[in-house]
Amino acid sequence: MSPSSAAASPQGSSGHRTNRDFLVGLFRAFGGALVFSLPLLMTMEMWSLSGMVEKERLALLFLLSIPLLVGLSHYAGFEETFGMLDDVVDAFVALAVGFVTSAGILALLGVITPGMAAGDVMAKVAVQAVPGSIGALLAASQFGTPEEEEEERHRFTRYDGELFLMGVGSIFFAFNLAPTDEMVAIANQMSEMQVIGLVAVSLVIMHAFVYAVKFSGTPETPEGTPRWSLFLRFTIPGYAIALLMSLYILWTFGRMDGVSLETAIGTTVVLAFPGAIGAASARLVL
């Protein structure tokens, strides 16, 4: 992506990068932030969330988004050679873009007004900045040059990169659905057997994605690799990550407070369904 890396990167065929590249990168980042955060910016539950949910949890979510963005910058960003510091810079630029986008759109839509308490406004803007910053960081990976995309693909094919990417994909999908009332409602109208069925369906769909990616001519799957090993090494951990991310997001949004274990598991499985698809498709989309 990002403006900073675009500005700092001397590699690449065209030699050094200019201010114009920086601006192009910045616009890309804002575009990405909008694409990723608009659905949530226009969701009513997200506006009232800051009043209903414990501020500490929102603060924790915001803090955790920093390592998430640094990791994303490491795996999806332009250059690996520039190391940790550059990834941190990228992450904060993305965060700034997400923040400005979130604050700007919320103000434009009349969600935040001058008369509101500062803490309330901060909470509203900060939560909504998280998906926006993910979008800002990914925007570059979507619009990068072919050489950059080639290099990125190499990093993603590493096992840790792959699991990380699944985590980002699932957290993004989960983020979009978790604040709605529907998640708990769906979990409550489903029987236990339907929940177990949903686990099975999630795994099957996820495996179809994994299978499609693994057998689209990737070098890291040598001939003779049995299918069950792919299922165990990619589909199962990927789905487990989707479950954990869903649980974390539900807890953050206060959906796990005072509910029974059965409702908690049911709701997590319901949210992990889109989460699993997000996790599995992230590899194809990015």
Added chain:
Amino acid sequence: MAANTPTSAAKAKEKRKALTKAALSEIPVAEWIASGIGLLLVAGTVGYMAYAALTKKNSPPDIQVEVLSVRPLSRGYLAQFRATNHGDQAAHEVHIIGTLGQDPEAEESDATLDFLPAGSEKTGGLFFSTEPVKENLSVRAAGYQGP
């Protein structure tokens, strides 16, 4: 290779086996650890739901309400309560009524809980203009709406 004339199909099978073995031996331990943890989580989820399905009796909502605290406000008093659904079915629009004393003119306040899933608890509050005393105040669930 015990058979003296192995067929070509058997040979191909041997070859595939060798390939599989080679491919599997190249997989790092870390990946198996990750898959083990994942398997545990998924199995736990499915296992608990299966256990819940087998032990469930499908009893109707059984809502117990307890008073958590009574505090004075700038005008009147607030009694906070917690409602717990001990039944196996969820209840919508749970109507909570709090009464001060026994006589017919006693002050009454009510609140509605949107949604109370099975085995879950939710908190709420009732406003009174006269101070509720422990012995005097009774809070109960009056009714609910089915799914």
